[in-house]
Amino acid sequence: MSNISKLLSCTQKLGVRSYSSEAVKLFANRDFLVQNPETKITTLPNGIRVATEQSFGETASIGVWVDSGSVYENEKNNGVAHFLEHMIFKGTEKRPSPNFIETEVENMGGNLNAFTSREHSAYYMKVLKENIPNAVDILSDILQNSKFDQKLIDDERHTILSEMQYIQSQENELVFDQLHATAFQGSPLGRTILGPVENINSITRNDIKKFMEDNYTGQRLVIAASGAVNHEQLVQQVKEKFGSIKAGDAAPRQLITNEFVGSELRVRDDSIPLVHFAVAVKGLSWSSPDYFVLELIQTMIGNWSRSIAAGRNVSSNLGEVVATEGLAESYSTFFSCYNDTGLFGNFGVAQPGRVDDLVCEMLKEWQRIANACTDAEVQRAKQSLIASSLMQYDGTSKICESIGRQVLTLGRRITPAELYLRIAEISVSDVRRVARELLVDVSPAVTAIGSVENFPDYNFVRGWSYWNRL
Amino acid sequence: MLSRLVVKKPFVRSVCAHSSSPYQFNRHHHHHHTLDRFLETGIILDQYIIYSSFIESKRVAELTTLENGMKVVSLSGGFTGPAAALGIFVNTGSRFESQTNAGSNQVLKNLAFQSNESKIYLQVQREIAEIGSTAFAQISRDNLLISSEVLPPFSKQMLTSLSNITNPKLAYHEVRDCTEQTIEESESLEHCPVTQVFESLHKQAYRGRTLGRPLVAPVCNLGSLATEQVVDVANSAFTPSNLTLVGVGLNHKDLVKEAQQLKFGKTNGGAANKGESAKYVGGDEITYVTGNNHIVLAFEGVSYKNTKDVAASAVLKAILGGGSIQPKTAPGNGKTSRLFTLLEKNQSSLVKTDSININYQDTGLFGVYAESTETSQVGQVIANLANEFATVAKSAVSAQELDRAKNIAKTTVLEQTDSRSGALEFVGKQALYNNAKVLTPEEFVQEINSVTAEDIKRVASKMLQSRPTLIVRGNIQDVPTLDQVQSLTKFF
The missing domain is CATH 3.30.830.10 (Metalloenzyme, LuxS/M16 peptidase-like)
Structure with a gap:
C-alpha cells in the first residue's frame, strides 16, 4: 500500500466524516495526484507575489497577472484598462518601437500576449528556458517604462474600434455583455471591457498613465511561472527588475459592490x-x-x-x-x-x-x-x-x-x-x-x-x- | 503531530499554503491556526494536499511491435499533469479508397463510437463518459486517429474501450445513420473555402490518385455506398498490423503488457494496407466564386522519412511564416516573418497569409497560401507569393533570420507537444509512418538546431524544381498559367 493510501486509511480509522471514504471509493490509486510539482510562493517586500511550479523541460511560461480590470474604472474612463493593455506593447525608452519589441520576442522564438477581463489584466510569454531572464526583462520594461506615445495612442483607437466591431458581430459575446449590463446595472461589473465608443475616442495619455499608477502596484501583482523555471532564480530576477514598483494598497475591493438585479x-x-x-x-x-x-x-x-x-x-x-x-x-x-x-x-x-x-x-x-x-x-x-x-x-x-x-x-x-x-x-x-x-x-x-x-x-x-x- | 507523517522526499511546504485560505468555515473553531476545512479530518489530509512527489525526468520515446503486428509507441517521463493520453492510429484513409468506395473512411470515422462486437453504442459512449474521459475520432488522408485523455487510474479501462472500438459491429442501421451524418458534414464543408482549397491542392498535386483522392466524402457517392463496402474497408483497416497504439504519460512496459492481453482489431492477423506510393504531379485549378480570393501556390515538399529535411522544412516554414490583420497576429506568431511583412505592405489587398508544410509518409507538400480581398489583383498576389518563395531559395538567409526561424520552429514543436494530445500525435505519426526510430520532441529540436543556411537553400531549391500546383478560388480573371508561374520561380 502506498504512503498516500496509508494516509487516507488512517483518516478513516480516526472515524472522521465520510468524504475521505468517498474519496477512497472513487480511486484505488491516488499517487498520481501528488506527482505534481510543488507550488512555491514568495512575497517580495513591495508586495509582489512570485508563484512557480517547476516541471522542467525545455520551455517556460511566465506572466504578470494584475488585479486590475474594467471593474476598477468609472463611467468616464471605462475602457482604459483595455486601452492600457494595448499600449503596453508600443515601446519603452530601451525598446523604442512596437517593431523593436516584436523582433526581440521573435528572435528568441518566444511569444508574448495579453488579455484584459473585468477583474484582471495579464501579460504572458512563452520562451525557451535559456531566455527566461530576457522574458522577465521585457515584461518588467513594458510594465514600468512604456512611453505611451501620443501618436500611437491615436492610431490604436482605430484598432480597438475594429476589435469592437468584431466582438459585436459575435452573438455569444454580445449576449454576455448584455447579461452583465442588465444583471449588474448601475454597478462596475455592468460595464463592458472595451468601453463605449466615446471613451475609446477620448481616452488620453494621462488617463492611461493615471490608471496604471493607481492600479499596477506591488500588492496587486502576481508573477506566475511554470515549466523550466527555478523559483529562487526567478525571485532574484523579479527582485532586480520589479523591485522598484511601489507597494501601494491592495485592490480596493471593499469599495466596489456589484448588486445583482433580476x-x-x-x-x-x-x-x-x-x-x-x-x-x-x-x-x-x-x-x-x-x-x-x-x-x-x-x-x-x-x-x-x-x-x-x-x-x-x-x-x-x-x-x-x-x-x-x-x-x-x-x-x-x-x-x-x-x-x-x-x-x-x-x-x-x-x-x-x-x-x-x-x-x-x-x-x-x-x-x-x-x-x-x-x-x-x-x-x-x-x-x-x-x-x-x-x-x-x-x-x-x-x-x-x-x-x-x-x-x-x-x-x-x-x-x-x-x-x-x-x-x-x-x-x-x-x-x-x-x-x-x-x-x-x-x-x-x-x-x-x-x-x-x-x-x-x-x-x-x-x-x-x-x-x-x- | 507532524512526526507521524511518513512521506517521500522531496517534501517542502508551500509558503502560502493556507496562510490566507479563502474557505472560511466556522464549524471548527478549535483549529485556530487555519480555516481550511480539510482540517476536519486532522492534519494529515492538510499535508496531503500540498505534498509533492514530483521528480524531474527526461521524456523518453519507446516503440515495441507486438507479435500480432500492432505497434505500441509511448512517450513517458517529463511532466504530463495528473492525466494521460491514449490513442490509436489506424493505417487507413482516403488515399486507399477507390472510385466506388470513396467517402467510406469518413463513415468509418463517424462509426467509431457506435456499437462494437463487445458493447452496444450506449455502453461505448457511457463507459467513456463514466470515467470522465474525453475522446474523439479524426480522419485524414492516410490515417484514422481515435484519441482520448484519461486519468491514470482508468487507463486500463480506456485501453479496453479502445480495443473494443477497433472491432466495430457495423450494423446496417448504424452505417446508414452515420452515412447520413457524413452527408451533412460534407454539405456543411461545401462553403468552407479553406477546406475546398486544400481539397483542390491535393487533387491537383497528386492528379486524383492516392493523396489526391477526396478527403471530404463525395456526397454523390455516399447515396450509393453499401454497408458491405464500409464493412470491407473496416475489415482491411482494423487488422493488428494497421494499428499503432500510442500512450503519453504512461509506463511503456505496462502499456505493452496490457495491450498484449487485449484483442485489437477485427482479426488476429491480416496484412497491412499498402496501396500505391504517392506520386507528385502538380497542376492548377481555378474556380469562380464571389467574395474574397483564396490562393495556394505549392510544390512537392519533404516526406516524413527524412528527418533532416523535415527539420529544414520546419525552419523554412518559420522563415516564410504568415499572419493576419484581424484577428491581430501577436508577437511570436510570425510578426517578423516574410509573409507577414508582405501582408503589412499590401494591407489593401491581403487579408491573411500562411505557409503550408505537410509531411506524408512518402511525399510532402510545401507552399504559400493567401486570402485577398475581392478587388485585389490576383495575378499580382500570386507573383508576390512566388517571389517570396523564390527569394528564400535564391539568396541565403542571414544568420540572424536563420537563428530566429530555428528558435520559432523549436518553440512551435515544444509548444505543440507540451499538451498531451499534441505529444500523442507527434510520436504516433512517426510510428505510423514506420520511422526506424521514434524521436522525442527534444530530439527533434536537436535536429532543428543543426539546420544550416545551406540546408534551407538546398531544400527550397529542390521544392522549386517540382512542377507548381496553383489553386485559385475567387476572381479567376487574371490567373497566370503554370508556365508563367514557373518562370517566376525558376532561377537555375
Whole structure:
C-alpha cells in the first residue's frame, strides 16, 4: 500500500466524516495526484507575489497577472484598462518601437500576449528556458517604462474600434455583455471591457498613465511561472527588475459592490434567424466554500450542441431532453466568478419557435436538481468534474494561467490533490442545498438577441423558478 | 503531530499554503491556526494536499511491435499533469479508397463510437463518459486517429474501450445513420473555402490518385455506398498490423503488457494496407466564386522519412511564416516573418497569409497560401507569393533570420507537444509512418538546431524544381498559367 493510501486509511480509522471514504471509493490509486510539482510562493517586500511550479523541460511560461480590470474604472474612463493593455506593447525608452519589441520576442522564438477581463489584466510569454531572464526583462520594461506615445495612442483607437466591431458581430459575446449590463446595472461589473465608443475616442495619455499608477502596484501583482523555471532564480530576477514598483494598497475591493438585479434586456433583430439568450442567477464568488458544489451543478446541467458525437446519449439529463425534442442548436451552462459575486446560468441558441420550451426545460432542470437529483447522477458528475478539472493541467501555458489566476483571486494555489478531495467530498445534500439557495424561487437576469418575438415573458421565466407542492 | 507523517522526499511546504485560505468555515473553531476545512479530518489530509512527489525526468520515446503486428509507441517521463493520453492510429484513409468506395473512411470515422462486437453504442459512449474521459475520432488522408485523455487510474479501462472500438459491429442501421451524418458534414464543408482549397491542392498535386483522392466524402457517392463496402474497408483497416497504439504519460512496459492481453482489431492477423506510393504531379485549378480570393501556390515538399529535411522544412516554414490583420497576429506568431511583412505592405489587398508544410509518409507538400480581398489583383498576389518563395531559395538567409526561424520552429514543436494530445500525435505519426526510430520532441529540436543556411537553400531549391500546383478560388480573371508561374520561380 502506498504512503498516500496509508494516509487516507488512517483518516478513516480516526472515524472522521465520510468524504475521505468517498474519496477512497472513487480511486484505488491516488499517487498520481501528488506527482505534481510543488507550488512555491514568495512575497517580495513591495508586495509582489512570485508563484512557480517547476516541471522542467525545455520551455517556460511566465506572466504578470494584475488585479486590475474594467471593474476598477468609472463611467468616464471605462475602457482604459483595455486601452492600457494595448499600449503596453508600443515601446519603452530601451525598446523604442512596437517593431523593436516584436523582433526581440521573435528572435528568441518566444511569444508574448495579453488579455484584459473585468477583474484582471495579464501579460504572458512563452520562451525557451535559456531566455527566461530576457522574458522577465521585457515584461518588467513594458510594465514600468512604456512611453505611451501620443501618436500611437491615436492610431490604436482605430484598432480597438475594429476589435469592437468584431466582438459585436459575435452573438455569444454580445449576449454576455448584455447579461452583465442588465444583471449588474448601475454597478462596475455592468460595464463592458472595451468601453463605449466615446471613451475609446477620448481616452488620453494621462488617463492611461493615471490608471496604471493607481492600479499596477506591488500588492496587486502576481508573477506566475511554470515549466523550466527555478523559483529562487526567478525571485532574484523579479527582485532586480520589479523591485522598484511601489507597494501601494491592495485592490480596493471593499469599495466596489456589484448588486445583482433580476431583470430583462432583449434586443429584437429579425435579420438574425435564431435566438441567442442567457438566463442567469447570482452565482458565487471565487472564494465561496460552495465553489466546487456549483461547479458540480454546472457539470450536471451540462452542455450540448448539434455537432457532438454522443447526440442524444449525452450523460446530462437536460442534454438528452434537448437532443430528443430538438429544442436547441446548442446550449451551455456557465459559471463566471468575481471577487464579490458571480453569474450562473444557461446560454442557448435556438429556433424562435422552440425557444420557450427550451427555457422552460432549463429552469425545470434547475428545479429537478434542487429537489430530486439522485446519488447516482451526483457520483457520475463528480467523476466527470474531477477528470475535467485535473485534465486542465495540460502544458505550461495553461498551468501558468491557472497559477496566476488562483493566487490573484484566492491568495494561494489549489493542488490537484485538493481539487480532487474537495470534489470527492460533495454529497447529494450539498448539491440540493446549494441548488435551493441559488436556483429556486429567484428573479433571474434574462437577456436575448435575434428573433426574440417568441421568447417567453419575464414573469413566465420567473414562474418556472419554483415548483408548487400540491 | 507532524512526526507521524511518513512521506517521500522531496517534501517542502508551500509558503502560502493556507496562510490566507479563502474557505472560511466556522464549524471548527478549535483549529485556530487555519480555516481550511480539510482540517476536519486532522492534519494529515492538510499535508496531503500540498505534498509533492514530483521528480524531474527526461521524456523518453519507446516503440515495441507486438507479435500480432500492432505497434505500441509511448512517450513517458517529463511532466504530463495528473492525466494521460491514449490513442490509436489506424493505417487507413482516403488515399486507399477507390472510385466506388470513396467517402467510406469518413463513415468509418463517424462509426467509431457506435456499437462494437463487445458493447452496444450506449455502453461505448457511457463507459467513456463514466470515467470522465474525453475522446474523439479524426480522419485524414492516410490515417484514422481515435484519441482520448484519461486519468491514470482508468487507463486500463480506456485501453479496453479502445480495443473494443477497433472491432466495430457495423450494423446496417448504424452505417446508414452515420452515412447520413457524413452527408451533412460534407454539405456543411461545401462553403468552407479553406477546406475546398486544400481539397483542390491535393487533387491537383497528386492528379486524383492516392493523396489526391477526396478527403471530404463525395456526397454523390455516399447515396450509393453499401454497408458491405464500409464493412470491407473496416475489415482491411482494423487488422493488428494497421494499428499503432500510442500512450503519453504512461509506463511503456505496462502499456505493452496490457495491450498484449487485449484483442485489437477485427482479426488476429491480416496484412497491412499498402496501396500505391504517392506520386507528385502538380497542376492548377481555378474556380469562380464571389467574395474574397483564396490562393495556394505549392510544390512537392519533404516526406516524413527524412528527418533532416523535415527539420529544414520546419525552419523554412518559420522563415516564410504568415499572419493576419484581424484577428491581430501577436508577437511570436510570425510578426517578423516574410509573409507577414508582405501582408503589412499590401494591407489593401491581403487579408491573411500562411505557409503550408505537410509531411506524408512518402511525399510532402510545401507552399504559400493567401486570402485577398475581392478587388485585389490576383495575378499580382500570386507573383508576390512566388517571389517570396523564390527569394528564400535564391539568396541565403542571414544568420540572424536563420537563428530566429530555428528558435520559432523549436518553440512551435515544444509548444505543440507540451499538451498531451499534441505529444500523442507527434510520436504516433512517426510510428505510423514506420520511422526506424521514434524521436522525442527534444530530439527533434536537436535536429532543428543543426539546420544550416545551406540546408534551407538546398531544400527550397529542390521544392522549386517540382512542377507548381496553383489553386485559385475567387476572381479567376487574371490567373497566370503554370508556365508563367514557373518562370517566376525558376532561377537555375
